[in-house]
Amino acid sequence: MEPQRLRLAVQKSGRLSDGSFELLKQCGLTISRGRDKLYGRAMELPIDVMLVRDDDIPAFVADGACDAGIVGSNVAEEDRLGSARVQPLEVVRRLGFARCKLALAAPSARAAEGFRGLDGARVATSYPRITERFFAGQGVHATTVLMNGSVEVAPRLKIADAVCDIVSTGATLEANGLKPLATVFESEAVLIAARASPDGLGAVFEALLKRIDGVLMSRDAKYVMMNAPRDRIDAISALLPGAASPTVLELAGRPDMVAIHAVCREDVFWSTLEQLKDNGASAILVLPIEKMMA
Ligand code: PRT
Ligand code: ZN
Secondary structure, eight states: OOOOOEEEEEESSSTTHHHHHHHHHHTTOOEEEOTTSSEEEESSSSEEEEEEOGGGHHHHHHHTSSSEEEEEHHHHHHHHHHOOOSSOEEEEEEOOOSOEEEEEEEEHHHHTTOGGGGTTOEEEESOHHHHHHHHHHHTOOOEEEEOSSOGGGTTTTTSOSEEEEEESSSHHHHHTTEEEEEEEEEEOEEEEEESSOOTTTHHHHHHHHHHHHHHHHHHSOEEEEEEEEGGGHHHHHHHSTTBOSOEEEEOTTOTTEEEEEEEESSOOOHHHHHHHHHTTOEEEEEEEOOOOOO
16 A cells, blocks of 8 residues: 655745745755646655645645645744644744744934834734734734735835835835834744644654755754864864764874864854864865764
């Protein structure tokens, strides 16, 4: 009997799509898309990919139409705050792409007092619950106006006094004469699933998660090698970003020197290499890591 296939919901086209497909590719999954482009099938693991609008993903996962999905954490959080779901959604992994902020912004004339000046104001947003939670936490009494698109034009149309909208570079705010006042939520793509593990899918889901973890771990990770004076091992180890205990090897014919090898879990910058050199390190090599499994 063919094993049950895991159904993963992914945004069909938009700011999450490229990152989602890139992640699946890095997980070693080749997705063949159906002719209707609503559905794809992975060859290497029993996983089907449903191509949908991002806003539909939380409901599909909660209703069991899909087993897991990739959405912005802004969408997942707004859903969590609003739904009384039988099966609450769980953020299983933070995926680190499609980063953006949900920010309050207002026309310059209103911006001088900061977000506290929004007391009594109307604020247009696609994320009313996250926005209201922020105001409640700050003791500011503002009213939200729900808009599902083009939020940035609301002040000009006199629909609202300010906005709480997604910001990435800030160009859209600027083009609309809006000044950012406060960050309300930091967002990135996340993998969500219904809290109770889907029957019979545990093993496939676990296999997918292991691969995703491998990709996330190796994303910034580097393998660093160098030669160093034996008496500088501690100083050099302390400089290596995100490295567990490095491997120290003998160098033939050089009792005062060792080779140090380490996996750095964070990016290694030029400044770090310069500091290593200042501590007597030489022949420093920084290599990318393609795959990792803990
Ligand atoms: O069609 P579908 O419903 O699937 O897509 P959508 O149009 O609703 O969503 P999409 O693709 O725009 O965004 C999907 C997710 O990407 C969002 O929920 C966020 O988690 C994330 N994301 C990351 C962004 C942005 N960056 C972003 N810049 N979502 C929207 N924007 C908008 C922003 O609101 C602004 O209007 O892009 C515009 C440009 O931003 P600036 O600041 O760079 O000018
Ligand atoms: Zn959408």
